[in-house]
Amino acid sequence: MTPYVENDQKIDTKLDAKVPPGPLAGKWDQYRFDLKLVNPANKKKFDIIVVGTGLAGASAAATLAELGYHVKNFCIQDSPRRAHSIAAQGGINAAKNYSNDGDSIWRLFYDTIKGGDFRAREANVYRLAQISNHIIDHCVAQGIPFARDYGGFLDNRSFGGAQVSRTFYAKGQTGQQLLLGAYSALMRQVASGMVKMFPRREMMELVVVDGRARGIVTRNLITGEIETYDGHAVVLATGGYGNVFNLSTNAMSSNVTASFRAYKKGAYFANPCFTQIHPTCIPVHGTFQSKLTLMSESLRNDGRVWVPKKPGDKRRAADIPESERDYYLENKYPSFGNLVPRDVASRNAKEQCDKGKGVGETGLAVYLDFEDAINRYGEDVVAGKYGNLFEMYEKITGENPYKTPMMIYPAVHYAMGGLWVDYNLMSTIDGLFVLGEANFSDHGANRLGASALMQGLADGYFIIPYTIGGYLAETTFSEVHAQNSDEFKKGVEAVNNRINRLLSVNGNRTVADFHRKLGLILWDHCGMSRNEEDLLKAKSMVNALKHEFWKDVYIPGIGKDLNQSLENAGRVADFLEFAELMITDALARKESCGCHFNTAFQTEENEARRDDENFCHVAAWEYAGEEKDPVFHKEPLEFENVKLSQRSYK
């Protein structure tokens, strides 16, 4: 079996990243000037479909409407305000250098590229760092109540992977506040009539006409009706695929379906094996568990991570004297200490637990201890910074972290991989743009904390409004109407067939049962550490599970009704196929980088060993048909401004 087809020889015209020429710092300015503009009077002639209302989707929909485009905006929840961006806790980075501690656009750019283990595109990341400052300005103007110091100026805190304080925050609810800001801008445009909102809709199919994305097919989640919507461009901002692992910190409805439908229609999927496993989550504690809860990484500013020095030490934390504790991050990485990037922190936690030094009932946890911080600053100060997180921890575990150290363990959190996009954020399908977590663009093989909010808002507020204009101005559109187009008819048929097929299996096992099994296979074989043997095993296990699913799943109820079992079944069916793609990608990347840690490729100190000669590229996968291995395409990554180096946080 050949896992993929190499096509190094010919230049992949579809994978032209369209990075503008010229010096890095001037690329975006020059490019914005070069992009064609749409005459203000003509903007109202364009309909743009935006799927998703998280930070990327809501900010894009609102901003495009402000510019004069007609926007149709879709979300899966009952209100756009509930998208999963709402749950981001810690903060948003910007290169303001308000702390006067040596930050700059260049440093934010460099930290992000390095944090991603040199697997992201330089020009995109630099643009992100440039835009970061405008985001903060705009959010303050919207009324986001960021934390402030006593002089009334904005406060910053530190986050993993950086040695400067550049993270703006609103207690532990930064995502909520930023999303509500974008949501309020969106509601203003709904009131103005420029945005038509379609809540409780799930995108089931992308419609491509003459090679261009021209619409979507949705399922109305209340009535079960299959609906069609046309437009001149489609913007996907549908988030990440972390729930392929079943247990993750993602919301229950987060899924890969919209992206996967686009993939099957010709959009390449980039780096699907890059999944971030976040180090500070509440450990798993039962088979009934439906999700894992993140504890913001900002806790690592003051919390000290440790395990007992002696494997199998089952004493209570308080009974283990200082001399018998191993503060392994501080010892191993003296310059970054507890603030190493997420992938490094996660892998080290796993390593300690694998050595038998894990704590708690399951042995799959490490301590995050605030005793020193409380002694130094007092309980009030610690409560002021982390109060809501401590309360959340106590609610879930029934333990008080002011008295006993928190127990944490890594959990699936974020997808760096996603649909491949060029500098315009356009996928390999013309007119299909992909924003936020749903695209692959900026975080390489590992995302630094407080960068997801930055990217989502950069894409939505400040990039797509320009680049979509360039596309619309340059394109001659044919007349397409959802009501009388064959492609739309075919899309509806495909969706109906699939729903009927799901309902008619009429087997004996629940959707949740399959999802749990899939999650365990991936967590064990394609999680924090991987190797070829396990991956091959996982690939056949997932394939077998997929076949069992289509033979034995049982979905109660009917299609033309509110049917949550059916919704989940469709998502899990896509996850089962997507999981195979993820494993294929992990197998093909014969190196370790960032979150992708293949045990065959490590340094003597057990750090990820990259292979820049052979794998300094984006792996973009093209759908090849049912039960066929996807076709591999490669976008080489060229680093003209930073020197590739072994990441060191020591």
Add this chain to the structure above:
Amino acid sequence: MTTKTINLTLKVWRQNRGEKKGKLKTYFAKNISGDMSFLEMIDVVNEDLTKNREEPIAFDHDCREGICGMCGAVINGRAHGHEKETTLCQLHMRHFSDGDTIVIEPWRSRAFPIIKDLIVDRSALDRIIQSGGYISVNTGGAPDANAIPIAREVAETAFNAAACIGCGACVAACPNASAMLFVSAKISHLALLPQGRIEAAKRAKAMVRQMDQLGFGNCSNETECEAECPKGISIINIARLNREFLKAELC
């Protein structure tokens, strides 16, 4: 973490789509761990119902960490249950006892029609925000973020109001089904900040008018909303709303 399990009797509101009336049906939840959240307990019941070829209980939920505002039901007469400042997804079963009977009903308000079982239509809350719950700023023209200093206490008070998750528990808890706490939280958040002051009068009038038109009741100072709010939004905000509204009407 607890390891003991409990058995419960549930009386759950079941109502098909389009049905005028629903009814309470009895189910049993067995071997429920104290570490489960209330929604995980319903997951277990739903898993059993599915295996018995019955339709599971429809309920809204998403983030399951108390921030998206999607979940919510009336538990033994209390919105989100009896624990203070807790959403239903963060209510854990260790707060119940073996043998308890739990009555589970949807939010009840004329402005929140029932869609199915425990799911209600809360789009009226979005329509209130559309009427003025924003600062009219387009992307692009903002000055430097530190151009306008805002006193820390003011920023914090604004934050505390902005922490509303829009779940609708305040409406469900109010004997008049008033949305005053929700509306006042947004009005306070924006009116407290210098950026939001400019439109404060217009906003207060528009949002109050919209709330009245959508069929929410009036506030008669029952303070049930504050007691049940999972985010601890204070009724001081209602006082601030009344002041803003009065000022807007008089000036």
